[in-house]
Amino acid sequence: MKKRIQKLTALLLLGAMTASLLTGCGGGNSGSSDSDSGSSSEESSGSSGGAAEVTLWHYFEHEAPDLEAIVEKYNEEQDKIHITATYVSREELMNQYTIGAVSGELPDIGMVDSPDMASYVSLGVFEDITEDVESWEDLDQFYPGPLLSCQDADGKYYGLPNNSNCLTLACNMDVLKKAGFEEPPTTWDEFREVCEKTTNAADGVYGFAMCAIGTEEGTFQLLPWICSAGGNIDSLDSPESIKGIQFLTDLVEDGLMSKEVINWQQSEAYNSFCAGKAAMLESGTWQLADIDEKINGTFEYQYALLPKDEEYSSTIGGENFGVCTGTEYRDECVDFLKYLMSAQNNADFTAAAAKLPVRKDAVSLNELFTTDERYAVFNEGMNYARARGPHAQWPTLSEAFYTAVQQSLLGEKSVEDAMKAAAATIDPIVAEDPLPEASIGGGVADDVN
Amino acid sequence: MKLSMAAKKSKEAYVFILPGFIYLLIVCGYPLLYNIDLSFKNLNVKNFASGEAVFVGLENYKTLLADPTFRLVFKNTLVFTFACLLIQFTIGFLFAMFFSKKFTLAGPIRGLVLVGYMMPMSVTALLGKNVFQLDSGVINDLLMKLHLVSAPVDWLVNGGTALAAVIAVNCWVGIPFNMLLLTSGLTGISDDVYESASIDGATSFQRFLYITLPLMKSAMLSVLMLGFIYTFKAFDLMFIMTAGGPFNSTDVLGTYAYSRAFTQYEFSQGSTIAMILFICLFCVGLFYLKLLGKEDD
Numbered sequence: 001m002k003k004r005i006q007k008l009t010a011l012l013l014l015g016a017m018t019a020s021l022l023t024g025c026g027g028g029n030s031g032s033s034d035s036d037s038g039s040s041s042e043e044s045s046g047s048s049g050g051a052a053e054v055t056l057w058h059y060f061e062h063e064a065p066d067l068e069a070i071v072e073k074y075n076e077e078q079d080k081i082h083i084t085a086t087y088v089s090r091e092e093l094m095n096q097y098t099i100g101a102v103s104g105e106l107p108d109i110g111m112v113d114s115p116d117m118a119s120y121v122s123l124g125v126f127e128d129i130t131e132d133v134e135s136w137e138d139l140d141q142f143y144p145g146p147l148l149s150c151q152d153a154d155g156k157y158y159g160l161p162n163n164s165n166c167l168t169l170a171c172n173m174d175v176l177k178k179a180g181f182e183e184p185p186t187t188w189d190e191f192r193e194v195c196e197k198t199t200n201a202a203d204g205v206y207g208f209a210m211c212a213i214g215t216e217e218g219t220f221q222l223l224p225w226i227c228s229a230g231g232n233i234d235s236l237d238s239p240e241s242i243k244g245i246q247f248l249t250d251l252v253e254d255g256l257m258s259k260e261v262i263n264w265q266q267s268e269a270y271n272s273f274c275a276g277k278a279a280m281l282e283s284g285t286w287q288l289a290d291i292d293e294k295i296n297g298t299f300e301y302q303y304a305l306l307p308k309d310e311e312y313s314s315t316i317g318g319e320n321f322g323v324c325t326g327t328e329y330r331d332e333c334v335d336f337l338k339y340l341m342s343a344q345n346n347a348d349f350t351a352a353a354a355k356l357p358v359r360k361d362a363v364s365l366n367e368l369f370t371t372d373e374r375y376a377v378f379n380e381g382m383n384y385a386r387a388r389g390p391h392a393q394w395p396t397l398s399e400a401f402y403t404a405v406q407q408s409l410l411g412e413k414s415v416e417d418a419m420k421a422a423a424a425t426i427d428p429i430v431a432e433d434p435l436p437e438a439s440i441g442g443g444v445a446d447d448v449n
Numbered sequence: 450m451k452l453s454m455a456a457k458k459s460k461e462a463y464v465f466i467l468p469g470f471i472y473l474l475i476v477c478g479y480p481l482l483y484n485i486d487l488s489f490k491n492l493n494v495k496n497f498a499s500g501e502a503v504f505v506g507l508e509n510y511k512t513l514l515a516d517p518t519f520r521l522v523f524k525n526t527l528v529f530t531f532a533c534l535l536i537q538f539t540i541g542f543l544f545a546m547f548f549s550k551k552f553t554l555a556g557p558i559r560g561l562v563l564v565g566y567m568m569p570m571s572v573t574a575l576l577g578k579n580v581f582q583l584d585s586g587v588i589n590d591l592l593m594k595l596h597l598v599s600a601p602v603d604w605l606v607n608g609g610t611a612l613a614a615v616i617a618v619n620c621w622v623g624i625p626f627n628m629l630l631l632t633s634g635l636t637g638i639s640d641d642v643y644e645s646a647s648i649d650g651a652t653s654f655q656r657f658l659y660i661t662l663p664l665m666k667s668a669m670l671s672v673l674m675l676g677f678i679y680t681f682k683a684f685d686l687m688f689i690m691t692a693g694g695p696f697n698s699t700d701v702l703g704t705y706a707y708s709r710a711f712t713q714y715e716f717s718q719g720s721t722i723a724m725i726l727f728i729c730l731f732c733v734g735l736f737y738l739k740l741l742g743k744e745d746d
Contacts, residue, residue, distance in 0.1 A: 095711055101497065119714055124498035204584050214694040259606045260583045262695055277584070392494050395713050403696050410606060410695060 051075075051082040054329050054336075058111040058319075059090035062289055063353035070345050074336055081332045083109070097125045106324040109333050114149040114318050115216060115398075117159065118390035126158040126322035132334045133157040141343065141359040145316050145387045148436065152390070159322030160341045163355035165285035166314040166385040167224060168377050169306050172198075174299040175205070175279040184280075184304035188228075188247060191280075191307035195256040198279035207256040209269040209278030212248075212409060216395070217266050218402040219388070221282050222248075224306050224313040227386060233401055234430045237416075237423035244309070246415045249408045262406045270294075282306065284317065285378045289354035303377040305384070314385035318358070356382060390436065393429050400425040481727070487720035494714035502717070509721040518697055519705070519722070526701040529616060530680045536620045538673060541627025546661075548628070549635045559628075566625035574689035577618035581605050608698030611691055615699050619686055626679075627672055634668025635661070674737040678730055702726040 060067050064087055071085045086107070088096060094116065100106040101123040112120055120126060133139060134157070139147075146161035171184040179197035195207025211221045219233075225248055226232065231241025251257040258278075261269065266284060273281035274294040283291075283303070295301060305312050321340065323333040339345065341358065347365035350357045356369070356378060363369045369379060388394060404422035408415040488509055492502040513519045548559040565573070580587050581604040589601040604614045638661065646656050662669075684703035687693055693700035693708065700708075702722055710719025 098711055098714070119494050122494050122498060123714065214692055214696070258584060259603050263578075263605050263691070393714075399713065406694065406696050412608075412696065 051079050052329055052332070054081045054083045054109065054327075054333065055107040056083050056085045056109040056111075057088050057093055057096070057107040058085060059088060059093050060111070060353070061087075063349075063355075066349050066352040070340055070349060074339050081329055081336070083336060098123065100324075101125050104326055106326060108324060108327040108329055109321060109336065110324050111162070111319050111321050112159075113216070114146065114161065114316070114320050115220075115388040115390070115394050117149050117320050117322070118152065118392045118394060120322075121152050121158045122392035124325055127325050127327070127330060128156050128158060129323055129330075129334050129337075130156045132331075132338075133160065136338060138338070138342070138359070141361045143358055143360065143382075145382075145385065146318055146320075146358045148387055149316075149318075149390050150320050150322070153433065153436070159320045160337050161358040162319050162321050162341060162346075163350050163353065164316060164318040164358055164382065165355055166316055166378060166381045167221060167282055167284055167306060168314065168381045169304050170273060170281040170283035170287075170291075171302050171304060172273070172276065172279050172299050173302050175276075179279075184302055185307050186304070188307050188309045192247075192251075192256075194280065195251060196254075199256045201255060204277060206258050206272075206278045208251060208280045208282075209257065209264070209272045210261055210282040211264050211266040211269045212261045212402070212405060213263060213265055214399075214402050214406060215265075216398055218262075218405070219398040220315050220317060221266065222402065222405050223315045223386065223388070224282075228306070228311060228313040229309040230311070232435075233388075233397055234426060234435050235423070236401065236404065236419045236426060240310075242415055242419050245405055245408050245419060247309075248405070249411075249415055252409045253411070259410065262409055285356055285375075286354050288374055288378075303374045305377065305381055312381075312384040314381045316382070316385045316387045318355070391430075391433065393433065396429060397426050484720045484723055484727075487717050488724045490717050492716040493718075497714070497716070505717075509717050510725075513718065513721055513725070518700075521697055522700045522702060522705045523725075525612060525697075525699065526681060528612065529619070529683065529701055530677060532616045533619050533623055533680045534673065534676050536616070537623030537627050538669075538676065540620070541624045541672075542631055542669075544624065544628040545631035545635055549632060559632075562628065563625045565621045566629070568622075570622065570685040571689055573618060573622055574686045577614065577686070577690045578605070580618075581614045605691055606695060608695055611695060611699050615687055615690060618690065619680065619683065623676065623680070627676065630672045630675070631665070631668060634665050634672075637668075638664045670737070670740060674733065677733055681730060681733075682726060702729075 056071065058064070058067060064085075068085050071083050075082050090113070093111075097106070097110065097112070097120050101120075106125065110125070117126075133150075142161065143164070146164050150157055150159045150161060152158065169184060173184075175198050176182075176184070176194060179194065181194055181197070185191040185194045191208075197207075199205065199207040212218050222245075223233065226236070226241040226244035229240040229244040229247075231238050231244055235241055248257070252259055252261070258272075264272070266287075269278070269281060270283065270287055271294075272278050273283070274291070276299060291301070306314055321337055323330055323337065327333055340349075343359055343361045344365055346357045346359055347362040347369075349355075350362070351366040351368045356375075357363055357366075363379070369375050388398075391397065400422040404413075404418040407413040407418040412418075413421070489504055489506060490502045491505045491508070496502045544559075544562060548555050548562075579585075581589075583589065583601055583603050583606060586601075586604070588604065589598075592598045593601065602610065604610045642660055642664075643656055646660055651659070682703055683701055684707065687699050687701060687704045688707070691699040693704045697705075702725065706719045706722035706726065709715045709722060
């Protein structure tokens with residue numbers, strides 16, 4: 001018996017040690033052995049008829065059918081390549097790009113979250129397609145903010161933007177009206193007042209819900225608060241940036257916003273709002289896809305710009321598509337990108353998927369963007385929205401920022417100390433590689449309306 | 450003549466070992482060497498594509514050891530490991546003893562306890578996240594209803610309690626695991642031994658102290674070693690339940706290595722952390738094998 005246990009243990013021990021090595025990041029090959037894992041759930045069908053097989057990886061979920069519809073259409077319209085769109089979860093997709101940069105196991109076309117693009121360009125995941133993009137007559141239709149996220153510091157293009165989104169304020173008008181407010185707040189002072197009057201500790205209702213989680217999602221939602229006061233991520237120790245975070249910290253300290261926001265993803269803050277547990281929410285464009293379904297008529301809601309201190313602010317989000325390094329069908333893939341981002345297709349896709357178009361001429365092609373009041377608010381928000389980066393070390397800047405904010409919100413450090421510590425991390429990085437000019441107050445889609 | 454027969458036999462044995470050996474070399478050996486190599490370089494997002502990463506010797510190790518965040522993460526790993534081991538081993542042992550008694554439904558109930566162990570860790574972690582929520586979590590709801598606390602406890606928001614919550618969830622998985630292995634050890638002890646001890650007048654406590662414990666020594670050692678290794682390399686639980694937060698208070702070596710390498714693209718730093726993790730586990734493994742050797746003598 002004893003011997004058997006020992007043998008079993010030795011075996012388990014060996015397994016555990018092997019597994020521990022593989023969970024570590026050392027094995028560049030550890031994950032790539034099965035690079036197709038998690039695929040095949042969302043494959044688009046269609047006749048390939050001798051056309052070359054081309055793979056496209058994306059992490060769209062509710063948007064997947066809308067993307068696949070365009071892919072399908074493209075497959076039917078030409079016979080050079082047959083594209084198969086494959087869903088890979090976002091987290092896994094990012095790992096696969098990193099691993100693929102070493103092993104060369106990349107798809108032909110890849111989707112990427114816009115702030116991450118610069119890092120992957122730096123890792124060599126995407127092909128330089130500058131010539132093809134610059135010679136394209138449609139290029140000047142693209143909004144500069146989203147387009148910038150496809151470029152490196154030298155202005156070379158590595159992809160095309162596919163969709164945009166930004167952040168605005170969603171208000172539960174039933175609660176606001178009951179508290180005596182007929183309209184959503186527009187300034188920080190009004191916003192604070194609404195928070196005070198709508199917070200109801202007894203029922204567990206907070207004035208405001210947002211996401212301040214320790215990931216890029218947190219940075220996305222936190223940036224408008226420092227930018228509105230006149231600060232930015234490359235000047236976190238400035239009085240303006242400190243003022244912005246102090247404002248949020250006071251909300252938490254005074255019980256107007258739940259401490260839990262530091263653990264909430266955007267979807268969790270959204271659920272809290274939809275369940276009537278928060279009077280206001282920092283809301284993203286994509287949430288329009290199912291907000292009516294989620295709220296299910298239990299209350300009236302209204303969208304407005306995020307309240308302002310000095311100026312209105314928001315953050316640009318969205319996805320880009322690039323041609324991956326080492327593909328045999330580079331030109332064909334570029335052709336597909338242009339097809340996918342043509343005015344009509346861009347309008348159709350973004351309207352169906354509750355996103356904003358990346359080109360000016362697409363806005364008028366779908367009446368949703370001009371007639372739906374909620375989209376009108378988001379379109380206006382784009383005028384004040386800033387791009388994140390692009391910067392190859394954006395994840396490091398982002399981490400320093402959200403960590404400092406979390407410390408402030410929970411009172412672990414004073415706002416000033418936390419922001420100074422973050423600035424000490426960020427300053428040397430931006431001193432060496434500055435953030436591009438356009439992302440500081442720029443990157444604005446100035447004529448969405 | 451006899452010798453050469455033996456030599457021939459051992460040659461044959463090598464042939465049989467070969468496939469396994471090659472497999473290990475590819476699956477374990479190559480990543481390990483690659484990792485060691487990376488940990489002595491300065492590979493990051495900026496020099497990745499250009500291939501300009503250079504040999505920096507022990508620089509990564511020095512930087513890490515001086516980094517307060519890494520120290521915190523290492524401390525978290527140790528606290529997490531030892532707290533989990535203590536709790537899950539003690540309770541697991543008690544459960545094992547309890548369920549070795551032959552009473553009605555002992556089997557089915559033991560099966561139910563095992564449910565925690567059989568669930569995928571990611572599911573357990575999500576459950577943990579919900580159970581420990583500030584405003585809508587079951588635990589706070591329960592504590593409030595029993596009037597044990599006057600205001601909801603901010604379990605996952607506060608550094609100290611977040612680590613405690615993660616430990617609690619891990620024990621929920623660890624207890625059945627310990628129970629399972631210890632039960633198989635207990636069933637190996639013949640009832641005759643207990644019977645004769647009882648006849649000689651040994652109390653139940655004496656029977657536990659002088660029979661169960663010594664005879665279970667090898668099983669206990671195995672369980673503790675395995676528990677140590679499984680707990681020390683924890684990853685999925687924190688990754689999903691707290692993402693290492695709030696501000697690194699639940700980060701352990703596994704999650705920290707991942708975030709350095711795959712979120713911050715500091716590949717060499719990530720490798721160095723993985724190396725430190727490996728070295729720690731390797732030492733524990735050696736220690737265990739040595740103890741096993743002693744046992745056999």
